[in-house]
Amino acid sequence: MVLEIKNGIYWVGVIDWEIRDFHGYGTPYGSTYNSYLIKDKKNVLIDTAKDYMFNELIYGISKLIDPKDLDYIVVNHVEKDHSGCVDKLVEISNATIITNEKGKEHLSLYYDTKDWDFVIVDTGDEISIGDRTLKFIRTPMLHWPDNMLTYCEEEKILFSNDAFGQHIASSERFDYEIGEGIFEHAKDYFANILMPYKMLIPDAIKAVKSLDIELICPSHGVIWREYINEIIEKYNDWATNKTKNKAVIVYDTMYNSTKKMAHAIAEGLMEKGVEVKIYRISETSLSRIMTEILDAKYVLIGSPTVNRNLYPEVGKFLAYMDCIRPLDKIGVAFGSYGWMECATEKIKNIFENLGFKIVDDECLTVRFAPKEEDLKKCCEFGKRLADIDL
Numbered sequence: 575m576v577l578e579i580k581n582g583i584y585w586v587g588v589i590d591w592e593i594r595d596f597h598g599y600g601t602p603y604g605s606t607y608n609s610y611l612i613k614d615k616k617n618v619l620i621d622t623a624k625d626y627m628f629n630e631l632i633y634g635i636s637k638l639i640d641p642k643d644l645d646y647i648v649v650n651h652v653e654k655d656h657s658g659c660v661d662k663l664v665e666i667s668n669a670t671i672i673t674n675e676k677g678k679e680h681l682s683l684y685y686d687t688k689d690w691d692f693v694i695v696d697t698g699d700e701i702s703i704g705d706r707t708l709k710f711i712r713t714p715m716l717h718w719p720d721n722m723l724t725y726c727e728e729e730k731i732l733f734s735n736d737a738f739g740q741h742i743a744s745s746e747r748f749d750y751e752i753g754e755g756i757f758e759h760a761k762d763y764f765a766n767i768l769m770p771y772k773m774l775i776p777d778a779i780k781a782v783k784s785l786d787i788e789l790i791c792p793s794h795g796v797i798w799r800e801y802i803n804e805i806i807e808k809y810n811d812w813a814t815n816k817t818k819n820k821a822v823i824v825y826d827t828m829y830n831s832t833k834k835m836a837h838a839i840a841e842g843l844m845e846k847g848v849e850v851k852i853y854r855i856s857e858t859s860l861s862r863i864m865t866e867i868l869d870a871k872y873v874l875i876g877s878p879t880v881n882r883n884l885y886p887e888v889g890k891f892l893a894y895m896d897c898i899r900p901l902d903k904i905g906v907a908f909g910s911y912g913w914m915e916c917a918t919e920k921i922k923n924i925f926e927n928l929g930f931k932i933v934d935d936e937c938l939t940v941r942f943a944p945k946e947e948d949l950k951k952c953c954e955f956g957k958r959l960a961d962i963d964l
């Protein structure tokens with residue numbers, strides 16, 4: 575499928591309906607790898623797709639031009655979901671690659687680029703492609719050191735690559751076709767792809783806000799047209815840790831003791847009006863949990879102690895959270911144990927590493943199984959937690 579999104583500018587991307595795991599990030603709705611073709615005095619392709627989707631990509635391009643006639647390929651980002659077809663396209667067309675210094679370096683680490691032609695750009699550089707001009711803005715670490723944005727001033731289009739993306743495979747190509755439900759997909763994407771680098775986002779937003787934009791064309795998901803201001807504001811909120819009065823309780827359990835504690839703490843929090851989400855790790859996608867943590871004030875993690883260690887599922891979750899690095903949360907560790915309590919210390923070590931403010935209480939560890947009075951204490955702790963001002 576191809577779609578003209580503005581006069582002479584086409585979506586020629588591919589839809590990956592079946593992908594369910596994107597480097598550890600669960601993608602229950604699939605994804606797209608969006609490429610855009612600009613037909614001008616020069617034919618320009620902006621980003622490509624994963625290598626296994628080359629046939630679909632070339633099929634779309636071929637509906638509009640002979641792929642041999644590609645003049646430029648803009649590589650906004652070298653991760654293989656966007657650069658995976660560049661080598662084959664260069665072989666066909668001998669197109670010149672437009673990228674930045676880091677992009678060139680990273681391409682050379684994936685491909686044999688010694689015979690490729692490059693134009694190296696940096697923030698503020700412009701390239702005329704005929705009636706239109708492309709401008710470039712570096713956004714390192716959003717998501718790799720090589721990332722950049724490409725802006726077409728005449729058409730008021732920002733080709734944003736990973737920024738503003740969503741992992742959703744759909745027949746719709748624009749935000750308004752999906753409606754406000756698209757923000758949950760964007761939030762999910764932000765939480766799992768961009769959260770580790772969120773401190774860099776305010777500067778990128780400042781640069782984006784300085785542009786006159788009618789379309790934001792990301793490299794995953796739908797194109798932003800109706801909700802441009804809203805998605806920029808949401809990025810600002812997510813990047814600056816604007817939290818809700820919300821607690822995410824994440825646990826796993828061996829004989830239901832830790833589960834009972836989780837539910838008792840939740841009771842106390844809810845009595846005080848805190849929004850609560852509870853997830854048993856072994857039954858929930860890690861990515862889904864991370865999306866809920868994005869705007870939560872409290873993160874509570876529970877684990878039984880197993881042979882002086884964490885319950886394995888909890889260990890897996892903590893490794894994922896340590897990698898995604900949510901910041902500025904209030905952290906609570908809890909759990910049951912038999913003869914030696916070790917799990918909560920390991921959870922607190924991760925909290926410390928992330929700079930969480932830790933709240934502790936002796937009721938948060940229970941031997942074997944919590945009795946009625948232990949659960950009452952957990953409930954009371956939940957109430958106190960809701961009132962703590964840190």
Ligand code: FEO
Binds near residue numbers: 651655656718736794
């Ligand atoms: Fe969509 Fe960082 O690649």
